[in-house]
Amino acid sequence: MAVVRISDDALAIACGANAVAAAFEKAGHVVERVSSWGMQWLEPLVEIDGKGFGPASLADVSAIIDGSSPLAIGVIAEHPWIANQQRLTFARAGKTRPTSLEDYEATGGWKGLARAKEIGAEATVEEVLASGLRGRGGAGFPTGIKWRTVAAAKGDQKYIVCNADEGDSATFADRMVMEGDPFMLIEGMAIAGFAAGATRGYIYCRSEYPHAIAKLQTAIKLSAHIVAPFVLEVRTGAGAYVCGEETSLLNSLEGKRGEVRAKPPIPALVGLFGRPTIVNNVLSLAAVPYILSEGAKSYADFGMGRSRGTMPIQIAGNVKQGGLYETAFGISLGQLVNEIGGGTASGRPLKGVQVGGPLGAYLHPEQFDIPFDYEAFSAVDALIGHGGITVFDDTADMAGMARFAMEFCAVESCGKCTPCRIGSTRGRELIDRILDRVPRDRDAVEALPQMHNAPKDERSLEDEIILLEDLCETMKFGSLCALGGFTPYPVMSALKHWPEDFGARVIEPAE
Amino acid sequence: MNDAKANRLDEIIASHSHREGPLLPILHDVQDEFGCVDEDAKRHIAKTLNLSRAEVHGVVSFYHDYTAEKAPHPVLKLCRAEACKARGVEALVAGAEAAAAGRVEIETIYCLGLCTVGPNAMIGKDVFARLDEKKLVALIEEMA
Numbered sequence: 001m002a003v004v005r006i007s008d009d010a011l012a013i014a015c016g017a018n019a020v021a022a023a024f025e026k027a028g029h030v031v032e033r034v035s036s037w038g039m040q041w042l043e044p045l046v047e048i049d050g051k052g053f054g055p056a057s058l059a060d061v062s063a064i065i066d067g068s069s070p071l072a073i074g075v076i077a078e079h080p081w082i083a084n085q086q087r088l089t090f091a092r093a094g095k096t097r098p099t100s101l102e103d104y105e106a107t108g109g110w111k112g113l114a115r116a117k118e119i120g121a122e123a124t125v126e127e128v129l130a131s132g133l134r135g136r137g138g139a140g141f142p143t144g145i146k147w148r149t150v151a152a153a154k155g156d157q158k159y160i161v162c163n164a165d166e167g168d169s170a171t172f173a174d175r176m177v178m179e180g181d182p183f184m185l186i187e188g189m190a191i192a193g194f195a196a197g198a199t200r201g202y203i204y205c206r207s208e209y210p211h212a213i214a215k216l217q218t219a220i221k222l223s224a225h226i227v228a229p230f231v232l233e234v235r236t237g238a239g240a241y242v243c244g245e246e247t248s249l250l251n252s253l254e255g256k257r258g259e260v261r262a263k264p265p266i267p268a269l270v271g272l273f274g275r276p277t278i279v280n281n282v283l284s285l286a287a288v289p290y291i292l293s294e295g296a297k298s299y300a301d302f303g304m305g306r307s308r309g310t311m312p313i314q315i316a317g318n319v320k321q322g323g324l325y326e327t328a329f330g331i332s333l334g335q336l337v338n339e340i341g342g343g344t345a346s347g348r349p350l351k352g353v354q355v356g357g358p359l360g361a362y363l364h365p366e367q368f369d370i371p372f373d374y375e376a377f378s379a380v381d382a383l384i385g386h387g388g389i390t391v392f393d394d395t396a397d398m399a400g401m402a403r404f405a406m407e408f409c410a411v412e413s414c415g416k417c418t419p420c421r422i423g424s425t426r427g428r429e430l431i432d433r434i435l436d437r438v439p440r441d442r443d444a445v446e447a448l449p450q451m452h453n454a455p456k457d458e459r460s461l462e463d464e465i466i467l468l469e470d471l472c473e474t475m476k477f478g479s480l481c482a483l484g485g486f487t488p489y490p491v492m493s494a495l496k497h498w499p500e501d502f503g504a505r506v507i508e509p510a511e
Numbered sequence: 512m513n514d515a516k517a518n519r520l521d522e523i524i525a526s527h528s529h530r531e532g533p534l535l536p537i538l539h540d541v542q543d544e545f546g547c548v549d550e551d552a553k554r555h556i557a558k559t560l561n562l563s564r565a566e567v568h569g570v571v572s573f574y575h576d577y578t579a580e581k582a583p584h585p586v587l588k589l590c591r592a593e594a595c596k597a598r599g600v601e602a603l604v605a606g607a608e609a610a611a612a613g614r615v616e617i618e619t620i621y622c623l624g625l626c627t628v629g630p631n632a633m634i635g636k637d638v639f640a641r642l643d644e645k646k647l648v649a650l651i652e653e654m655a
Contacts, residue, residue, distance in 0.1 A: 011625045014640035040627040169592035172624040207539075207576055208623050210636040233530075236539055239575030241621060255534030257573040273531065314626070317597035322627030345598070354593055358621075390626070392597045401593070408592075408621065414573075 001029045005047040008033035008098070009179050010211040011172070016057060017044035023061040035180030037094030038324030039081055041345075042073065047094075052076040081340065086302060087326045088290045088310050089283060092181050099218045104183040110226060112289030116191045124195040125151055128288060130296035132308030137163055137244075137281030138356065138385040138482070140307075140374045143288075146278055149268040150196040153276035158198035160189050160230075161253065161272060161279045164205040164212070165237050165244040168357025170316040170388030174282035176324055178205065178212035181286070182219035188285035190227035191292055192278055199229055202272070204249050206237040241358075241412040245481045246279040248414055259416045260481045281386070283312060304330035307373045315341045317353075317390035334368030337391055348393040352497065354401075356385025358408050359486035361493035362398060381489065398498035403431040405490040409483060420484025423475045427491065430468050434461060434502055461503065468495070512551040519544065520555050534560065534570055538577055546581035585654045586616045588633040589647075594626035603630060603644050610648045614655035 004024045006017050021031045024046070037045060042054030046064055053064045053071040063069035073079055076094065087093065096103035104110070116124040129144025150158060162185065166174040177185055189201045205213050216234045224231075240258045243249045247261035250272050271277025287309065291299045300308045307329035313336060316322045320342035337343070337353055344350050352362050361382035363370070370376050377384050392401075409424035433440055439459045446454040459467070472488035479485040495502060523540045527533040537556060541548050548571045557567040571577045589607065591600055604617075611617050625631045628640040632650065639650060 010623075010638055011628060011640065014623075014625050014631065014638040015628055043628070166624060167622060169622045170594045170626045171622075172626060175624040208620065208633070211638075235535065238535060238539065238577060239620075240573065252535065253532055255532035255570065257569050259573075316626035317594040319627065358593060388594075388626070390594045390597055396597065401596070404593070404596070412621075 002048050003032055004029045005032045005034045006044055007036040007094070009036035009043075009176065010209070011040055012036055012043045012045070013211070015043045015055065019058055020044045020046065020056050020061065023058055024065075027061065027065060029065075032097060035093050035096060035098050036176060036324075037076060037082060038090065038176065039076075039079070039321070040323035041321050045076070047076055050075050050077065052079070081321060081323075081325075084340075085326050086310050086328050088299065088302070089177070089184075089286050089312055090181075090324060090326045091290075092184070093176070093324070096181070098180050098182060098215055099222065101183070101222055104181075108293060109183055109289075110187060112292035113187050113190050113194070113227070115292045116194050121151065121195050121197065124191060124292065127296045128195070128291060131287075131291040131299040132296075132303070132306070133284060133287055133291060133299070134307065134374065135281055136283035136287070136311070136386065137246075138359075138383065140384070143280060143284050146268055146280070147192065147195055149266075150198070150276045150278045153269050155276045157200065157273075157275050158196055159272045159275055159277040160192045160196065160198045160201040161246075161250065161277055162189055162201065162203040162282055162285055163244065163246060163249055163279055164203050164209075164282050165241075165249060166209075166282070166386065167206060167241040167244045168359070168386050168388055170354070170390040171314050171357055171386045172316070173312040173314055173324060173387065175209055175212050176312075177282050177286045178203075178209070179215050182215050183223055184289055185216075185282060185286050186219060186223050186227060186232060188288040189232060190230045191288050192280065192285060193227075193230040196276075196278055198276075198278065199231060201230060201232045202253055203232065203234045204237060204243070204253055205234055206243075207239055240414075241408075242414045242481075242483055245483065248481070249279065250277065257414070259414045260483075262480060283386075302328035304328075304371065304373055305375055307375070311372060311384070311387050313372065314386075314388045315391070316388060318344045318346055318393045319389075319391040320345050329373050330371045332368065333363065333370050333372065333389075334365075336372070336389060337368065341389075341391060344391060344393040346393045346395075348395065351392045351394045351396050352398065353392065354390040354490060355388070356383045356489075357388050358405060359383075359482055359489060360385045360388075361489040362401065362497060363493070364497040381493065383486070383489065397501055398494040399431065399435055399501040402491045402494040402502075403428055403435070405487050405494075406431060409487040413483060417478070417480040417484060419475045419478035420480070420487070423471055423479075423484065424487060427468065427471055427475070427487075430464060430471065431491075434464050434468070437461065437503065439464060465495070465502070512555065516545075516551070517555060520552060521559070524556065524559050534562075534567070535574075538571060538574075542577050547578045549579060582616050584614055584616045585634070586618055587611070587651060587654060588618045588620040590621065590623050590625075590629060590631045590633075591619045592622040592626075594622070595629035595631060598629040600630035603642065603647055606644045607647050607651060610651045611655070615651050617651075
């Protein structure tokens with residue numbers, strides 16, 4: 001009987017993979033639970049002798065066994081969706097059992113850590129610097145510079161903190177690393193610890209990812225002797241989106257409210273418990289073993305401009321072929337959405353995409369020639385963020401999405417700074433008034449005689465739009481962190497590209 | 512607070528005493544065990560960790576995962592973030608709430624990281640994807 005490989009990734013499980021796996025076992029097959037290939041529209045994907053069948057349900061099991069199943073997609077590794085990718089971080093995806101040390105070692109595991117120890121701490125930092133790796137969490141700050149700062153800082157205890165609070169909608173690459181290749185993340189953190197002289201590491205994972213937490217805990221136990229004297233611990237978040245912001249995450253790790261800290265001091269110098277701390281995203285740390293084992297140049301050869309290496313891009317939402325697509329920077333948005341993603345899942349015309357999660361801008365199909373690159377995105381007031389793309393078809397109400405952006409910010413604001421805490425609520429009310437076509441009356445204070453500078457007329461809808469733009473400007477420049485600071489991106493981009501969704505009278509000059 | 516509860520709280524606190532910044536792991540265990548972090552538990556934890564009651568209350572009330580009272584019904588968390596919205600979760604909400612009425616709590620959650628196969632939901636630590644109204648209502652019926 002052939003070995004049947006089925007993913008034990010949370011997504012595959014949510015789609016019924018456990019029942020399918022049990023059915024194959026019942027039929028007498030040996031089932032290996034491996035990581036996911038990332039072709040998520042085909043999950044649960046069944047692999048026999050390298051050939052794939054998906055999406056498989058219980059009813060398909062007997063047809064897959066006798067070879068008559070119409071779900072066959074041929075050899076998975078040769079499928080164009082996989083073959084055209086440049087997988088460095090996700091090189092093992094679909095191929096190894098996530099918590100098998102044996103599989104990890106057999107596929108080049110621990111080579112990066114060994115090389116780091118061979119070349120020494122200083123050269124390790126230089127290697128990461130030379131690779132051009134930039135923080136994959138969203139800010140794009142050069143990882144090597146952060147490492148160098150911590151390595152040079154004085155402290156009796158230093159920390160490596162992995163930010164695994166992947167709260168953005170349409171992002172799941174961190175989850176796939178933690179569930180599919182946890183040893184790679186552990187190796188990346190151990191290298192960071194060695195380079196910076198830190199002996200303790202924390203992985204702060206959101207509580208919405210119980211499968212990832214379980215896998216990490218198993219993997220940490222199994223590999224403790226390999227990464228020693230570096231000691232690692234997983235900490236579970238508690239449902240606060242803002243804890244993905246690094247200083248808020250540090251407060252949360254310390255057992256406090258997840259309120260954002262003002263910077264400076266930067267966490268590299270005054271971080272966890274006031275000690276020098278490297279805070280890196282899962283994907284940044286997961287890229288490190290490759291950079292060390294294959295060399296900085298091999299990594300930096302991928303990419304464009306100042307965006308070096310590969311980006312694990314997550315194509316999600318209303319898309320036909322969604323999943324994890326790792327490729328060099330520079331690929332165009334249109335290619336990602338239309339060619340690789342195959343357009344909308346509903347088959348309806350595409351309306352727009354949001355890149356970068358709840359704080360990312362909405363992009364119009366007219367902008368689909370933009371290359372995936374940090375600078376190219378910021379030039380059009382958009383951001384790559386964590387590399388998630390949400391696709392919307394023409395039934396989407398962009399004004400409703402703009403309102404949701406404000407509502408989300410209001411729910412998730414930590415409350416420390418005023419533009420975010422109050423601005424988001426006022427923003428939602430303002431969008432409600434715009435959508436309800438109910439201009440705001442003058443309130444009691446505005447009507448007082450001493451308020452002679454206040455407008456005498458009630459606000460028109462045009463005035464309300466101007467006020468919304470003004471509010472967004474205040475939030476963008478006045479907020480302490482990216483939550484309040486970037487919420488204006490989805491709002492303003494929706495307003496700019498789809499003014500008709502806000503009402504046809506928008507920004508028409510008076511006659 | 513009865514002795515049994517106080518003893519159990521002490522055990523939980525002791526099991527995390529070796530950690531740096533142990534408050535969140537303690538609160539997670541208390542929430543899991545008792546279904547909430549109530550006033551008694553807050554005061555007890557504060558006293559044991561040498562914190563003020565206000566500090567513990569501040570933390571408990573900050574995070575969505577901790578609740579002051581036990582939910583009266585089983586809880587289904589439905590994702591209503593952007594990717595699930597793009598895949599039509601909003602159209603399922605009214606039907607789900609009608610089916611759940613008074614028997615199951617439907618909570619909103621933002622993102623389970625299964626953004627290509629939404630709408631998605633979570634019950635306890637189990638995740639469910641590709642939900643339509645029929646599947647979602649069936650899940651709710653099973654819980655009720």
